[in-house]
Amino acid sequence: IFNYSFPVTTGPKFLRLFFYPSTYTNGFNRHDASFTVISNGFTLLKDFNASLNADVEGVDTLLKEYVVNVGDDQRLDLSFIPSNGNSNNYAFINGIEVLSMPDDLYYTPLNDPGISLVGTTITPAYTISTTVALRTGIIHVNL
16 A cells, blocks of 8 residues: 645646556566555546556557545645455555536535526436536546
């Protein structure tokens, strides 16, 4: 297990994780990299194998993007935990980007009634609370 902890301001953070699966020295085979990534109590990736994903998608580098809200007196924490089941499993990361975002870009502002579905006036309206993490998409890069 290894952890990163970033001192950041309160509010939503855009988090981008870079994975370049490769066989590393000292016996770290690229296919044994199976792990879970947790950030501030949210499981972002579960038993993720970057090598298998990159091979299936025919890419060299995988990027995973998330929005995680950081509350008062918190830090942005990331934990990389090797999966169970294979004693050779390990975790890795090649790059981490953390950017502050406007409070209401993805999350519904406090006291905002939210958005109604098109053609309806359903109450309560649809809202996105800061108590959830969001996955913004998967980007594939061939370098």
